Amino acid sequence: MPKITLDNVAILAPVESTSPYPSGTSPADILTKDALKFVTLLHRTFNARRVQLLKNRQDVQAKLDAGESLGFLPETKAIRDDPTWKGAPPAPGLACRNTEITGPPLRNMLVNALNADVKTYMTDFEDSAAPTWDNVIGGQVNLFDAVRGQIDFSNSKTGKQYKVSKPPGEAPTLIVRPRGWHMVDNHITVDGSPISASLLDFGLYFYHNAHQLVKNGHGPYFYLPKMEHHLEARLWNDVFNVSQDYISLARGTIRATVLIETLPAAFQMEEIIFELRDHSSGLNCGRWDYIFSTIKRLRNQSSHLLPDRDQVTMTSPFMDAYVRKLIQVCHSRGVHAMGGMAAQIPIKNDDEANAKAMAKVRADKLREFTKGHDGSWVAHPALAAICNEIFDEMGTANQIHYIPDEYTVAEEEFIDTTIEGGKITESGIRQNLYIGLCYMEAWLRGSGCVPINNLMEDAATAEVSRAQLFQWVRHSVVLDDTGKKCTAETTQRLLEEETKKLLSNAGPENKFEKAASYLQKEITGENFSEFLTTLLYDDICTIGEPIDLATLK
Numbered sequence: 001m002p003k004i005t006l007d008n009v010a011i012l013a014p015v016e017s018t019s020p021y022p023s024g025t026s027p028a029d030i031l032t033k034d035a036l037k038f039v040t041l042l043h044r045t046f047n048a049r050r051v052q053l054l055k056n057r058q059d060v061q062a063k064l065d066a067g068e069s070l071g072f073l074p075e076t077k078a079i080r081d082d083p084t085w086k087g088a089p090p091a092p093g094l095a096c097r098n099t100e101i102t103g104p105p106l107r108n109m110l111v112n113a114l115n116a117d118v119k120t121y122m123t124d125f126e127d128s129a130a131p132t133w134d135n136v137i138g139g140q141v142n143l144f145d146a147v148r149g150q151i152d153f154s155n156s157k158t159g160k161q162y163k164v165s166k167p168p169g170e171a172p173t174l175i176v177r178p179r180g181w182h183m184v185d186n187h188i189t190v191d192g193s194p195i196s197a198s199l200l201d202f203g204l205y206f207y208h209n210a211h212q213l214v215k216n217g218h219g220p221y222f223y224l225p226k227m228e229h230h231l232e233a234r235l236w237n238d239v240f241n242v243s244q245d246y247i248s249l250a251r252g253t254i255r256a257t258v259l260i261e262t263l264p265a266a267f268q269m270e271e272i273i274f275e276l277r278d279h280s281s282g283l284n285c286g287r288w289d290y291i292f293s294t295i296k297r298l299r300n301q302s303s304h305l306l307p308d309r310d311q312v313t314m315t316s317p318f319m320d321a322y323v324r325k326l327i328q329v330c331h332s333r334g335v336h337a338m339g340g341m342a343a344q345i346p347i348k349n350d351d352e353a354n355a356k357a358m359a360k361v362r363a364d365k366l367r368e369f370t371k372g373h374d375g376s377w378v379a380h381p382a383l384a385a386i387c388n389e390i391f392d393e394m395g396t397a398n399q400i401h402y403i404p405d406e407y408t409v410a411e412e413e414f415i416d417t418t419i420e421g422g423k424i425t426e427s428g429i430r431q432n433l434y435i436g437l438c439y440m441e442a443w444l445r446g447s448g449c450v451p452i453n454n455l456m457e458d459a460a461t462a463e464v465s466r467a468q469l470f471q472w473v474r475h476s477v478v479l480d481d482t483g484k485k486c487t488a489e490t491t492q493r494l495l496e497e498e499t500k501k502l503l504s505n506a507g508p509e510n511k512f513e514k515a516a517s518y519l520q521k522e523i524t525g526e527n528f529s530e531f532l533t534t535l536l537y538d539d540i541c542t543i544g545e546p547i548d549l550a551t552l553k
Contacts, residue, residue: 105139261286282336307422
């Protein structure tokens, strides 16, 4: 094993030695010296490449702003044209993925997800988790316990008992989504810089649990978010190889599903699978982030305006093109093509509204099954029955064998943002402001998974809201319902009105005014932050004095 020092490494947050966790596991059991050495090795080895790849994203943006177009890469044509290479065959526990559920690594949500009637569970450190120190390290504690079958607990405030009712081997296969390459964690510094949040989330989970997961009959499985280039997938693949070698685990044991949730990545689906091929478990349609990325990357082009967000659906031309391409690419390379999120949650005390919402879910999942997806996502256990019923019609564990040759997609189809009958309205502005405010306020309080208007919202949906507002102001669109231009003054006035409404019913600890102050700067048509989560992150950090690393286990 290589010699690694912890010189110039600091932890700027508490690592308790006594634990309130019912299993007896504590944060001190996660941030051990050996685990910290491992994540430090990963950071020192790969962070420079990570930083360069993030810079490359801005180079692409500059070219788009100068009038260039995205397209299939000429330098990787040989990869696309070679029919002989394939991704890895499904790993244990990943052959059948009819229904996947997702949520942050909170202890109660872990238990509920492991009891759900689903095949796989993606526990999420990314869009549905606000990365406070407690959430990040507490999430690792919870996963450590879940992997070892010691997650059951009693809520000390309510007395409610949480117990995994399924015997070992029948619970959903666990998949972890670390934070994206763009994020850092300010609570740990290496050589004077914050540690890569991706490498921290991945590294702690992998180091502590990989061998136990294999012993359990599965393996260390991951969802990889927000990538924009196949070289970012190559970076993950190199991380995987170094990590497996470090703990003497066979290469290829790790498996990763990549969320295609950025517009640039849609042009490089085959290359992304190729880079990860021995570790690949397919691609997923990350629909809300994909809408956000399309707006973000084309935000300065007036020919690519999108209408009110509820008019942008999976049948919109650019969304349908990306779905068809993803299924064709995945199945031709022998890996899963996973569908997107059904964000609906059950509507209590309104049977009619609930029936309409569930009908929407059914129609969405039927569309995905008919198109050729191998499974799909739900946000709530109650939706699993609908998804299972539809995808059980396959009669097989998956439908990777179905390769729709007719799904040829031309480059221009990915950016055909025309939506027949689409309108931009004042009502749409207010909806975006309401969702943005509600989500950002909850995130600032440490919650990244928020029910809003009977939908489970995460960072991606809030990103769509603020990106649309920026774009509409930037191009002075004329509102279809009022005939007036959408200006910075318009959005500012409506932001004040929506904030006032929310404050009238808010508790004393609310953060709506702070959320509004952040959002206001993003909707003038001038400033555009790459991500809301990086914009807000410093506000939820609890930086303290460096702890003595000699006190670590």
